[in-house]
Amino acid sequence: xxxxxLAERNSLAAKYATDAPNGCLxxxxxxxxADPGTTGTTTTEVTTxxxxxxxxxxxxxxxxxATASASAVTGTATFDVPSGTTVYFAGVAVSATRGTADLRDxxxxxxxxxxxxxxxxxxxxYTQT
Amino acid sequence: VTVPTPAAEEPPAGPITKxxxxxxxxxxxxxxxxxxxxxxxxxxxxAHLAAYVADARTRWAYVGVSDEPDAGPGGYHGAYxxxxxxxxxxxxxxxxxxxxxxxxxxxxxxxxxxxxxEPPPPDLDFTPDPNAAARADEEx
Numbered sequence: 535x536x537x538x539x540l541a542e543r544n545s546l547a548a549k550y551a552t553d554a555p556n557g558c559l560x561x562x563x564x565x566x567x568a569d570p571g572t573t574g575t576t577t578t579e580v581t582t583x584x585x586x587x588x589x590x591x592x593x594x595x596x597x598x599x600a601t602a603s604a605s606a607v608t609g610t611a612t613f614d615v616p617s618g619t620t621v622y623f624a625g626v627a628v629s630a631t632r633g634t635a636d637l638r639d640x641x642x643x644x645x646x647x648x649x650x651x652x653x654x655x656x657x658x659x660y661t662q663t
Numbered sequence: 664v665t666v667p668t669p670a671a672e673e674p675p676a677g678p679i680t681k682x683x684x685x686x687x688x689x690x691x692x693x694x695x696x697x698x699x700x701x702x703x704x705x706x707x708x709x710a711h712l713a714a715y716v717a718d719a720r721t722r723w724a725y726v727g728v729s730d731e732p733d734a735g736p737g738g739y740h741g742a743y744x745x746x747x748x749x750x751x752x753x754x755x756x757x758x759x760x761x762x763x764x765x766x767x768x769x770x771x772x773x774x775x776x777x778x779x780x781e782p783p784p785p786d787l788d789f790t791p792d793p794n795a796a797a798r799a800d801e802e803x
Contacts, residue, residue, distance in 0.1 A: 585736070618742065618757065620746075644701050650735050653702075
């Protein structure tokens with residue numbers, strides 16, 4: 535059932551952002567490795583073997599302030615990605631510490647294998663209906 | 664894994680032959696109607712640029728290459744892995760960091776960390792997923 539009142543949609547969208555303020559990236563997908571799954575584990579999270587090292591990042595925008603408008607929260611996080619890594623998924627997590635098994639949600643993003651140390655900026659949007 | 668102490672001097676660097684490749688894919692709109700993007704930035708040797716860009720264009724809406732050489736944050740001495748699925752004789756090739764460089768030391772330091780016990784495997788079986796972008800859009 536869709537929620538009829540905008541204020542309640544905004545409230546729930548803000549809750550989603552508050553619950554998982556940090557972004558993270560994952561390898562593994564159609565090539566046979568597992569996707570992040572639904573238990574909150576983070577075994578395929580990008581490693582810290584690059585320089586600058588990969589780390590979870592706080593999601594910016596109104597995601598950070600958890601002030602939803604028009605039923606949505608949106609923000610971007612830019613991650614450092616080591617050479618030899620293929621990014622398949624972006625997730626949202628409770629902790630800012632890589633590897634902590636507190637993943638709250640994830641989605642497929644445009645996959646990219648990195649030749650060198652590079653960056654991946656993921657845009658997160660949650661819309662409450 | 665033995666982590667070397669920081670070297671007094673970096674090994675000499677040669678001419679930079681990498682170029683910055685910027686890739687963007689649409690990720691919907693914000694509440695004001697402005698377009699949102701996912702963006703990846705990588706640094707690719709000039710000999711591999713054509714194959715790399717051709718592959719990237721199968722997934723990304725926009726792919727741009729810098730006018731000037733740019734080694735990126737990994738620097739001249741950083742590791743380099745040409746994706747194995749590319750249409751290029753060097754595909755799958757892994758070039759480790761220059762021995763004695765800070766990039767090598769930082770990699771060994773990370774591998775010595777128990778949480779990073781497994782070295783990052785070069786992705787040798789990458790299969791581009793043409794539906795990933797559409798799926799990401801659907802999933803928001």
